Amino acid sequence: MGKPTGFMEYKRELPADRPPLERIKDWKEFHLHLPEEAQRNQGARCMDCGIPFCHTGILLNGMASGCPINNLIPEWNDLIYKGLWKEAIARLHRTNNFPEFTGRVCPAPCEGSCTVGINEPQVTIKNNECTIIDRAFSEGWVIPQPPVSRTGKKVAVVGSGPSGLACAAQLNKAGHLVTVFERADRVGGLMMYGIPNMKLDKAVIDRRIDIMKAEGIEFVTGTEIGKDYPAEKLLADYDSVVLCGGATKPRDLPIEGRELKGVHFAMEFLHANTKSLLDSAHADGNYINANGKDVIVIGGGDTGTDCVGTSIRHGCKSVTQLEIMPSPPSERQSDNPWPQWPKVYKMDYGQEEAAALYGADPRQYCITTKKFVGDGNGHVKEIHTVKIEWKKDGAGRFVPVEIPGTEKVMSAGLVLLAMGFLGPEDTVLKPLGVEQDARSNVKAAYGSFETNIKGVFAAGDMRRGQSLVVWAINEGRAAARECDKYLMGSTVLP
Template sequence: MGKPNGFLDYQRQARPERDPVKRIEDWKVYTLHLDEKELKQQGARCMDCGVPTCHTGTMLNGMTSGCPVHHLIPEWNDLVYQGQWKEALKCEHERNNFPEFTGMACPAPCEGSCVLGINEPPVAIRSIELEIIEKGFKEGWVKPEPPDIRTDKKVAVIGSGPAGLACSAQLNKAGHNVTVFERHDRVGGLLTYGIPEMKLPYYVVERRVNLLKAEGITFVTNTEIGKDYPMSTLQSEFDAVILCGGATKPRDLQVEGRELKGIHYAMDFLHANTKSLLDSKLENGDYISAKDKDVIVIGGGDTGTDCLATSVRHKCKSLTQFDIYEKKGDVRPDDNPWPQWPVIHRVEYGQKEAAAIFGEDPRAYAVMTTKFVGDENGHVKEVHTIDVETTMSEDGRRVRKEIPGTEKVWPAQLVLLAIGFSGPEEGFLQNLAVERDERSNVKAEYETYKTNIKGIFAAGDMRRGQSLIVWAINEGRGAARECDRYLMGETRLP
């Protein structure tokens, strides 16, 4: 590497954040940029570790370790240190079609498995990744690259999330005629309507989609397969179909009072907010407002954090996030060794914002909801909880024990359920004779992506279940490769 002792000379510096009190007054990106000198120093921290694990992309103890798209991380870190930004961009695009998406919204499992991270803060990989692609756009290096030769093959991709976009980009590179079907009015899937503007702005998605259009990909929006466009017609008109519809069926909380008004799935809350924001800057009022309400977010993951950040910007009255697990420690526990994803306490952007406004971290740990209570109009007014202790049984199942005497009542006029997803929505799958696995996902082997129906492939969350953006890109690229092999008898796609 360019500076073998860089990790000794420089401290980790990720992208700085805007002041939480100020940034909640708008919907702009909450992070700032590092300057070129700082980025070179961060690239210099990559320590020529010999056997890098940042790009392994494996599952360890049920969690992702390293980068699933096998990013050439040490290579582009060194190129940034050397000031060779254009070469770094080429290196970055070799494995990842959309480094701007992962640079903004990926939890960075690459950093969790960084060798330097064994006993020092890891390399700021995600920050460097994002700045490379942003510099590429700024300098005009990122341009449409349509294929030189077209085949006569037509491929339909259902879903325009990260898996569908990656799949369509790769198939288009192979020269096939690709049409992407999206049921919503804008392209991007959960990139657009599942991740808030301050975390992943729509202009970033739209900028890439416009490039894909210029390269020859056709996007058909406001079209739901099975409803607006029969699946049988799709199969007859296209040589292959790839299912990338995601796993967007929300997991419900079946407790007393669930039918009350004011209790919503997190994605309904986030989707409506983003659509109204993009359509009218929230002026049309067509969204679920948290203004002046006591808000309870049930679920301790990233989606719950996004609900916090959105509610704060609505000017909610109070804000609490329930996490059913106990508060984690600041260092790895003994049963969570490197290079596993570090299971430690983190304070994300939404929690920082809530703490800046209300004076404390909004999370309540080891709390389980027991019932909802409504007012005379059938609207939720209270959430009842009890503290729980979670242990593991001999067969590896989680067992939760309620702790008597810890019952509590919380005021709430808005409750947001952010407890994950249970699989793909039925939609067109209901009438399609495609095999499903025990979790209701479309059944297709990893690395082959073939369903039981000839010419139909599946990739991303629809195949593997709820997962990371970077896994969706991995699977979209893989499904494109196998579809190309099916269509042509061989493939040159990676």
């Protein structure tokens, strides 16, 4: 715990973000840090709650409650309060290989189950975590730690997102020779090209990859298993394989006009933008430019928010975000009690920027798109929408019902589909003969992570479906433990 009375003495305080109208002019991260004394006070707010729900990591009502990687949150909050920063990073690294990633992009289910949050603003757990790791890097405390000895066993990890990186890091600690395959030209999976720089600067990823390379992990980029490298060859070249390819098949919107130019999947837009930014600061023009266009983002999640923020930085004429679900309430409802994840209205960075620039939250709720209409030259010009309400059908399930007379036509020069992902691609799965479940995810039980093919394991979104970065790290670490046990007969990995 922190200071016994800290939660009564200090108010929740977060560092001020860079002002929206300033930060939209560049691609730099917009989160800042508090002065050390103020940050220590935030650590002091962690109370002696008896049962720290913040690191339980369970599913309640279908959502994460507490930290899925079981971070020892009260312990490092206490160390922050005492100014023991080096000890704090040691405790943080015990459970989390990459706090610099989670401290930036995790939605912080830990804070949703913080005991202080029952009747007061919760502890700033996510910001505390990010501050610990950023200080550790600045002080030079994060250094390569290669294993003392090698087992001689070779493991291939397919995919370099958070699950693949966590798995590789743990297997390397166990002494195995680990090769990570990534089909893109840079390591990081969707963290590299699916999350914009202003939310996760790519230098943050690169510095961690440099450490992993120095620890002996080999990264092979620009190589897609099943195309550039036969999937079957993995089984011959390696003693074990862990599939961490993610759930990258996007959900489509098969309505009239879908074939029109200017209608793109969100990841097409975000991937091309970041790659062009990193390659040439956008000088090469190899990206989908929102400049001067009326942008419609269909989907209300984090990816949709990233599309909003990116479009604004391009200089779009306007941006509107459509969500088929109702607007969340301003406070917890009776059917969403603590310690469940609070389903309440909030504005993320993209909405804040749109509101500052255009005067209002860009999101519109309970709206579905009926068709796209072109300009006569094959390019999208407008979308036709209608409002819906959610009603129970004969089976008691809530279904969307159109409201007559609410039809609307909206101008659209660029439409971005950000409606989530359906599951993994089949490039590597089919040739290996890996079984898939009814949702097309890899069929491998949580806990064992082993597929129907001996020695082949699966972790992260490829196994569980689209999820959080902390669940990906959880699964990558756990799959590494099971893989190590398979290779050696026992394991010392946590």
